[in-house]
Amino acid sequence: MSVLVLLEQRGALKACAHEAAMVAGTLARAAGAPLYGVYIGKSLEEASSLAGFGMQKVFAYEHDSLGHFCGEIYTSIVNELAKELGSTVIVGSASALGKEWCASVAARLDVELVQDCLEVWWNNGLMARKPVYAGKVLAEVRVINTPAMVSMRPNVVKVERDASPAPEVEKRGMPSSTPRVVVKDVALAPAGTVELTEAKIVVSGGRGLGGPEHWPVLQALCDALGAALGASRAAVDAGWIHHSHQVGQTGKVVSPDLYIACGISGAIQHQAGMRPAKIIVGINKDPQANIFNVCDYGIVGDLFEIVPLLAEEIRKVCA
Numbered sequence: 154m155s156v157l158v159l160l161e162q163r164g165a166l167k168a169c170a171h172e173a174a175m176v177a178g179t180l181a182r183a184a185g186a187p188l189y190g191v192y193i194g195k196s197l198e199e200a201s202s203l204a205g206f207g208m209q210k211v212f213a214y215e216h217d218s219l220g221h222f223c224g225e226i227y228t229s230i231v232n233e234l235a236k237e238l239g240s241t242v243i244v245g246s247a248s249a250l251g252k253e254w255c256a257s258v259a260a261r262l263d264v265e266l267v268q269d270c271l272e273v274w275w276n277n278g279l280m281a282r283k284p285v286y287a288g289k290v291l292a293e294v295r296v297i298n299t300p301a302m303v304s305m306r307p308n309v310v311k312v313e314r315d316a317s318p319a320p321e322v323e324k325r326g327m328p329s330s331t332p333r334v335v336v337k338d339v340a341l342a343p344a345g346t347v348e349l350t351e352a353k354i355v356v357s358g359g360r361g362l363g364g365p366e367h368w369p370v371l372q373a374l375c376d377a378l379g380a381a382l383g384a385s386r387a388a389v390d391a392g393w394i395h396h397s398h399q400v401g402q403t404g405k406v407v408s409p410d411l412y413i414a415c416g417i418s419g420a421i422q423h424q425a426g427m428r429p430a431k432i433i434v435g436i437n438k439d440p441q442a443n444i445f446n447v448c449d450y451g452i453v454g455d456l457f458e459i460v461p462l463l464a465e466e467i468r469k470v471c472a
Contacts, residue, residue, distance in 0.1 A: 155189055155238045156181040159231065159245040159254065160211070162194045164220075166202060169246035169351055172310040176273050176303075177244040178206035183275035186241060190320060191234055193227050195220040200322050205314020209321065216327040221339045222250050225332045228257040233328075235262060240300055242279055247304040248350050249405070255304040266302040267294050269406065271309050271429070279303070287402050287425035307351045308408040309429065349381045349398065354411045357383030357400055357427070361416020361437060361456060365393035371415055374460050377467040383407065383427075385417045401426035415456045419444030436460065 158177035160170040174190065181188035190203065190211040197213040214230055235243060235258075245255040247269040259266035267273075271291070272282040279296040281303055349355065356378065358371045368382075375382050383400040384393070400407055402425040412430035417423060419435065419442055427433065428447060435448035436456050445451040452459055 154184070154186045154241045156184065156186050156242045156244065157231075157235055157238060157240040158188065158190050158208075159243065159251070159258075160190045160192045160203075161246050161248060161251055161254075162192065164195075166192075166197075166199055167246075167248070167351065169248050169251065169305070169307040171202065171206075171312050172307065173244050173246050173305050174203060174206045174208060175310055175312045175314075176305050177242075178208065180242055180244065180273065180275050180279070182207060184241070189238055189240075191231060193219050193230055197322060197324075201319045204319040205317055207315065207317045211320045211322050212325055213322050214325045214327070218327065218336075221336050222254070223332065223334060223336050224253060224257050225334045226328065227254055228261055229330065229332075230328060231258045232261045235300065243300065243302045244273070245302065245304045247306045248348075251304055255302055259302045262300060262302075264300045264302055265296050265298060266304070267296065268304045269306050270303050271306055273303050273305065284429075287421065288406075288428050289425075306406065306408055306429070308353065308410070349383060349400070350405050350407055352381035352407065352409050354378050354380035354413075355383045355400070355407050355409045355427070355430070356380045356413045356415065357385065357398075357417060358388055358394075358415045358456075359385035359417030359423075360387040360391070361418075362388065362393065363416075367457070368394060370457060370460050374413070374464040374467075377464045377471070378411075380411075380413075381407075381409075385420075385423050399426075414444050414448070415460055417444055418442045419447060 161167050188208045192213045245251050267281045270281045270283045274280050281294045285292045356375050384398040389399045402422040406426045408429040410431045412427050413434045415436045433448040435444035435451045440453045
């Protein structure tokens with residue numbers, strides 16, 4: 154019996170990897186099981202950042218060709234390692250990459266998977282709390298059979314460390330099997346771009362922007378805040394911005410510390426993607442817009458006047 158955590162990386166360990174390690178450590182202590190981590194990438198250079206989670210060992214599969222995610226290879230590695238360690242619980246992240254990775258591992262191992270969890274704990278078995286019905290209901294789930302898997306939504310876990318040391322690192326190379334899929338090239342986002350699902354601050358725009366030519370207004374606020382740029386389905390369907398920016402029931406679910414909705418009416422489908430945010434700010438010239446029913450702070454007015462003023466004041470404070 155053991156707990157295994159998938160340590161997601163993008164060059165360096167991502168914040169969601171530490172969040173998953175925090176959850177996995179809590180589960181391992183409650184279940185009286187050892188905690189192990191698995192890292193797959195070019196090189197694990199920050200093992201010291203994994204101190205304080207009670208992790209005994211990290212199995213680091215290091216190779217230049219493992220730097221970018223390849224579902225077939227990554228899944229095969231975790232599948233074999235989980236069997237080797239007798240893993241009872243496997244914890245991953247519900248990031249854009251993590252959801253695919255966890256689903257593939259669960260299918261290969263033929264185990265139960267609870268995706269996009271807000272909370273996970275051990276009570277004579279694996280328990281989880283996750284949103285259902287577009288976030289209108291929180292379901293409490295007990296997983297009867299083990300092994301089992303959970304993926305944690307980014308930004309919902311507060312990372313708290315204990316005095317346990319950094320884990321031992323056991324380095325392993327490229328698997329000997331030849332994959333059917335080979336990653337030849339990866340198109341990286343521009344430098345400074347913040348991943349939407351993992352961002353601490355998100356600024357989103359909707360139909361109120363009026364057209365694709367006005368996105369620089371929001372981008373300026375994103376640059377001032379170090380925020381990710383989001384969008385409503387209406388803006389995406391109109392062709393104003395790529396679907397990868399869409400927040401909502403048919404887009405991405407975000408859990409930032411701050412969510413600023415600009416020119417977004419706040420339909421229930423959009424709320425499903427942003428209601429977990431800790432603080433929500435709505436900017437809309439329609440005082441009856443639904444966004445004002447869910448926001449913590451509402452500003453009734455023209456976003457083309459308000460957003461530039463906000464960006465200017467933030468730049469002054471940060472200067």
